[in-house]
Amino acid sequence: MANDVCVFAEVKEGAIKKVVFEMLCAGKELADKLGGELTAVLIGSNVEDLADQLAWYGASKVFLAENELLEEYSSDAYTKVLADIVREQQPSILLIGSTILGKDLAPGVASRLQTGLASDCINIAMGDDGKLTATRPMYAGKIIADLAFSDDKPWTASVRPNVLPVSPPDESKKAEVVKVDAAISSEDIRTSVVEKIVTGGEKVDLTEAEIIVSGGRGMKGPENFKMLEELAEVLGATVGASRAAVDAGWIAQSDQVGQTGKVVNPNLYIACGISGAIQHLAGMSTSKCIVAINKDSEAPIFQKADYGVVDDLFKVVPIFTEELKKIKE
Numbered sequence: 001m002a003n004d005v006c007v008f009a010e011v012k013e014g015a016i017k018k019v020v021f022e023m024l025c026a027g028k029e030l031a032d033k034l035g036g037e038l039t040a041v042l043i044g045s046n047v048e049d050l051a052d053q054l055a056w057y058g059a060s061k062v063f064l065a066e067n068e069l070l071e072e073y074s075s076d077a078y079t080k081v082l083a084d085i086v087r088e089q090q091p092s093i094l095l096i097g098s099t100i101l102g103k104d105l106a107p108g109v110a111s112r113l114q115t116g117l118a119s120d121c122i123n124i125a126m127g128d129d130g131k132l133t134a135t136r137p138m139y140a141g142k143i144i145a146d147l148a149f150s151d152d153k154p155w156t157a158s159v160r161p162n163v164l165p166v167s168p169p170d171e172s173k174k175a176e177v178v179k180v181d182a183a184i185s186s187e188d189i190r191t192s193v194v195e196k197i198v199t200g201g202e203k204v205d206l207t208e209a210e211i212i213v214s215g216g217r218g219m220k221g222p223e224n225f226k227m228l229e230e231l232a233e234v235l236g237a238t239v240g241a242s243r244a245a246v247d248a249g250w251i252a253q254s255d256q257v258g259q260t261g262k263v264v265n266p267n268l269y270i271a272c273g274i275s276g277a278i279q280h281l282a283g284m285s286t287s288k289c290i291v292a293i294n295k296d297s298e299a300p301i302f303q304k305a306d307y308g309v310v311d312d313l314f315k316v317v318p319i320f321t322e323e324l325k326k327i328k329e
């Protein structure tokens with residue numbers, strides 16, 4: 001209701017996305033300050049079993065909208081169902097993950113609710129004026145802006161994955177599940193999924209990875225990415241790339257980091273043979289620790305890096321991998 005904070009619980013392949021737990025932990029603090037409840041909206045088909053997990057991270061109520069037509073994400077259906085629930089419940093704040101799905105859903109929902117949207121936020125907090133303040137990078141990360149909201153509610157923000165801390169779950173908690181009639185028909189859905197092409201296999205999605213090892217044009221060819229995969233395996237990391245490496249056909253587009261690739265925020269980002277063009281920095285400059293390996297000491301990446309190695313990556317990376325293996329042993 002009026003002072004509640006509502007989190008959209010995105011589900012992918014039967015599991016709740018990690019960013020949802022991050023938003024629930026931040027949302028609980030906001031709800032406590034507002035004197036309201038933390039709620040979640042779970043949409044899909046056969047997803048009820050996931051509701052308790054939302055309670056483990058603080059949701060006291062879960063609005064569950066199930067329908068066979070919601071098994072696959074579609075902008076039409078999800079936008080309508082989520083907006084209908086929010087309109088009915090009238091929370092003060094609505095949070096949606098800034099994932100691939102969320103980047104499609106959040107503007108549609110905000111538009112239906114005729115409210116503003118602060119997108120791709122890296123922080124959300126209650127301001128001294130009792131309103132939500134959202135912090136987001138702008139102009140390819142050149143500035144970090146604090147956004148104020150108007151009086152129109154819900155204050156709606158999409159939140160970048162991996163930026164907000166998660167508290168340990170309290171698995172003794174159970175959610176109060178409120179079943180909602182997802183009034184949706186096939187006529188409401190103007191698009192259909194014709195084919196699914198899975199890329200990336202089993203590896204952790206770049207946007208959720210804790211550690212990323214990225215390669216650029218300095219890798220010289222696709223065969224050398226094996227070296228990064230070996231390093232990634234020791235570190236439990238995911239391999240990413242610059243656009244130059246993607247455009248050269250050395251690695252899939254889904255692995256591209258940057259303005260026209262994925263925006264990532266890992267604890268550790270290791271850039272190998274990447275110059276640090278502004279469009280690449282736009283995708284990774286909020287990483288918590290950046291390590292750059294580049295033979296050019298003037299490369300712009302060093303201005304953003306916390307640690308830098310000025311040397312040939314073909315010399316450094318194998319030594320780094322071997323040393324890490326020894327430490328792990």
Ligand SMILES: Cc1cc2nc3c(=O)[nH]c(=O)nc-3n(C[C@H](O)[C@H](O)[C@H](O)COP(=O)(O)OP(=O)(O)OC[C@H]3O[C@@H](n4cnc5c(N)ncnc54)[C@H](O)[C@@H]3O)c2cc1C
Pocket residue numbers: 215216217218219241242243244245256257258259260261262272273274275276277278279280283293294295296299311312313314
């Ligand atoms: C509209 C637009 C959108 C874009 N979007 C993106 C994006 O999303 N992501 C992105 O990455 N780029 C993007 N770009 C491209 C971007 O401008 C750069 O061209 C690109 O990031 C360069 O990639 P790179 O750093 O791998 O290559 P380069 O700039 O060529 O850098 C290669 C680096 O490797 C180093 N090197 C070479 N050999 C070695 C060695 N043996 N050991 C160590 N270091 C070595 C060199 O010193 C150099 O610094 C975009 C550009 C435009 C115009």
